[in-house]
Amino acid sequence: MTQAPTPTADTVRRLVRSLMKNGEGRAGGAGGDGPDVRPVTGTEEGGPWVWWVGTRHVLRLAPDRHAVVRQRRELRLRDLVRPHVGVAVAVSVAHGEWSGGLTYTLDTRIPGTTAPVHDVSAVGEDDLAGLLTGLREVPQRQAEALGVPRLPPRSLEALRTAAGRAAKQLAGADEFDPARLGQLTAPNAAQLTAPAAVLVHHALIGEHLLVGADGRVRGVLDWSDAAVGDPAEDIAGLATAVGAPAAVRAATLAGYGVRPCLRGLWLARCDMVVALAAATRGRGPAAPLPALRERLRRAWEPILLERVTELRGED
Known part of the structure; x- marks a missing residue:
């Protein structure tokens, strides 16, 4: 190369x-x-x-x-x-x-600063809902004709297992309490299957969201990782960028039900536990440790949805 x-x-x-x-x-x-x-x-x-x-x-x-x-x-x-x-x-x-x-x-250059600088307002959550809705409307055949890949959904159970191992390592460094992962049981993970595929940005981290001082989402950067696949991946990205509650509210406004929202939430949480553990071993991504800790914190913000939802039957 x-x-x-x-x-x-x-x-x-x-x-x-x-x-x-x-x-x-x-x-x-x-x-x-x-x-x-x-x-x-x-x-x-x-x-x-x-x-x-x-x-x-x-x-x-x-x-x-x-x-x-x-x-x-x-x-x-x-x-x-x-x-x-x-x-x-x-x-x-x-x-x-x-x-x-x-x-x-x-x-x-799009006006605004990256999401970690400004919190997203309620109107900004509407902007994010419009983003998720719009991605669902992009014709998949046209996207694939441009070379956009189609990616199969990830196994949440495999990710849950990997996060469990990573959490034990982080516990030794006093970075994370592994008991928090107990909320995601194997039966629950099995129920959080991926919804129908749509075009996903696939990298909706805070650095790629531009937010104004008024909390409005002004723009989205870096579409190079886009794929046709699991929309919960973008919900997961938003959870690490703007916090779990705002991400779930935006996804709900976009028409996603309980399962896609919870799937995105747990993808984000498990991903960040795994990423932080890898970074503490010097094998992680380019993001510095403080940024990974902040993403982990945002992904683990509590949401009302998981407190009142029992995964039985339909949404």
Whole structure:
């Protein structure tokens, strides 16, 4: 797999200058020495591959061939989902190759800050409900024709077992009480089956949700992990991003019943226990430990639904 040289500010500035010279993009904040560019930091998708360009644009560089495929698919998918989801989706004002067949996209910057900064308001929960509803309405055949994969639903029982092992490790570090997982029994996990497949964003973590100071959800970033699959995965992502109660309320407003909501809740809880345990062993994802602890806390916020629901019969 081809690996690109690490881009520098000069690399990015030369690329943006060429776009402005050719009239393909108009990056705000340009000075006499070229546009103001700086790397995006503090997010999982930042580092040397994502750059602020002026005040109105974001440059995303594909670091390898795998990322090229994902980026090209994402550009087409964003156009497909934009009319459906009711929140802003970035627009590419220029795209092409930046180094040896590796691609870039210069995107419009969506106002707002990431979800961990601002809490989502009640109206923001309506925005999230509209997002989930819109994803359900996106034609699956059109998405798959763009190369969006179809993923089978995960086994909640297998995840429950893995979380149980991880919880014991975290207990030794005084990070988590394994007794909390006792709420999800094997019979309950067996009942929380996946609903019908829809298009799912599949990465609705807080860093990909842009929220205004008023609590409204302004936009959704990074559609490169999108798939046709289990909608509970997006409910799970929202639980870690905005908290379990807000996620379940949004999913309920979107028309999802008890089982999909509880399935999403437990996917989030088990995922975060497993992720935090792996991170404490130095084998986890790129997210730092404080961020993982915060996601775990949000996913484990209590909700009324699980207190009053007995999983018998239909929803």
